[in-house]
Amino acid sequence: AQSVTQLGSHVSVSEGALVLLRCNYSSSVPPYLFWYVQYPNQGLQLLLKYTTGATLVKGINGFEAEFKKSETSFHLTKPSAHMSDAAEYFCAVSDIQGGSEKLVFGKGTKLTVNP
């Protein structure tokens, strides 16, 4: 069965600092991996995805993530945090290659950006 672990339920950074949100996954098939962001009172918005090919993927709002198979990780980074990045971030894995429609989510990491 697939699973996702997000280390750190809360991360706090200063504006302009590096953002690093950690995600580790477990999958029996080559995974498709996603990062979603949820702003207050809004739905889950797709930030970026890894499917095949280049292991460093770029998303919206300056975020990127690197797929590392040897470490079973898909950490999300942004070089310089902005106040508008304050939100909750969810890592998810898809098992569609294994025939399942569901996305399996981590518990989420709430990012706070301090002025």
Next chain:
Amino acid sequence: EPEVTQTPSHQVTQMGQEVILRCVPISNHLYFYWYRQILGQKVEFLVSFYNNEISEKSEIFDDQFSVERPDGSNFTLKIRSTKLEDSAMYFCASRSRSGVYNEQFFGPGTRLTVL
């Protein structure tokens, strides 16, 4: 930009009552999903729906739950007799046929409170 919408944003009900949560997926999408997130826990898959039938469901999705696409635009989740433990945020999602990596687009959620 097309988006998934959900109504109501917040529903309060008494234990044992029936509730219907409504979703309008993105108009050209063909695959539909419900997820829920109990406060402080992971976003969990409930059910997927394609071609007017359930294609996959989790063990959470028991006989108390049902889904329907009554009119070609709405997608509903019905809980027949609500329990206290059904209190959660319920997310609807949809995917297009071209979303082969299972990129799902989420609505803002309905917060269900069972008293």
